[in-house]
Amino acid sequence: MTELGAVAWPPAPIRTERLVLREPEARDRAVFIELLASAEVHTHLGGPRQRDGLERELPRVPERWPGSFVVELDGTMIGQILLRRAAERHRPAAVGKADLGYLFLPRAWGHGYAAEACAAALDWFDGALPGEPVVLATRTANVGSMRLAAKLGFTEVERFRAWGAEQWLGLRSPAAASG
Numbered sequence: 001m002t003e004l005g006a007v008a009w010p011p012a013p014i015r016t017e018r019l020v021l022r023e024p025e026a027r028d029r030a031v032f033i034e035l036l037a038s039a040e041v042h043t044h045l046g047g048p049r050q051r052d053g054l055e056r057e058l059p060r061v062p063e064r065w066p067g068s069f070v071v072e073l074d075g076t077m078i079g080q081i082l083l084r085r086a087a088e089r090h091r092p093a094a095v096g097k098a099d100l101g102y103l104f105l106p107r108a109w110g111h112g113y114a115a116e117a118c119a120a121a122l123d124w125f126d127g128a129l130p131g132e133p134v135v136l137a138t139r140t141a142n143v144g145s146m147r148l149a150a151k152l153g154f155t156e157v158e159r160f161r162a163w164g165a166e167q168w169l170g171l172r173s174p175a176a177a178s179g
């Protein structure tokens, strides 16, 4: 993945009904470690990273790049949304397009927070890069992620086999975004 490109970053914090989306800060580091070391979060993502390695290697302010949003509930990080550009090694239909990813702490699942936050991030994206489509890749076995993709308006481009599992590539076209 590469960075999004010419966007004004960071935006002012984005407020939704229950959440705030903002750029990462130093106070988020412990939650980033929890998120990246969680086996449950990485069930469908190729496995977690080692906690001690993360403690050593993660910068003071982790994941600080254009398109990386911390999602905050009541003043504490509960997840991350990632908007990046799919690189050459991705599926031909995805290469060069913006790609949406999301990681939330298990204790924040089942409340609609991911849907609320992703919708706000996509609204920001539509304003920052008008008319651009967004792709999303997930394992078909990742039921929560598949449901979220559908809720956000992504429709299937293709299913393919990679990394030992069936994968789903979805597309949110600009027309679907404005409708």
Ligand SMILES: CC(C)(COP(=O)(O)OP(=O)(O)OC[C@H]1O[C@@H](n2cnc3c(N)ncnc32)[C@H](O)[C@@H]1OP(=O)(O)O)[C@@H](O)C(=O)NCCC(=O)NCCS
Pocket (backbone or CB within 6 Å): 040, 041, 042, 044, 045, 100, 101, 102, 103, 104, 105, 108, 109, 110, 111, 112, 113, 114, 115, 116, 137, 138, 139, 142, 144, 145, 147, 148, 151
């Ligand atoms: C994928 C992931 C973000 C989904 O999280 P989630 O909490 O299940 O997603 P949502 O925000 O859509 O919320 C889901 C449920 O909250 C419920 N909910 C409870 N209160 C709600 C409210 N006030 N508003 C909306 N929904 C609410 C909904 O019923 C919904 O369930 P449904 O989809 O069966 O209808 C989460 O499982 C995760 O972080 N997984 C690990 C990382 C991962 O696999 N990422 C994919 C990378 S591509």
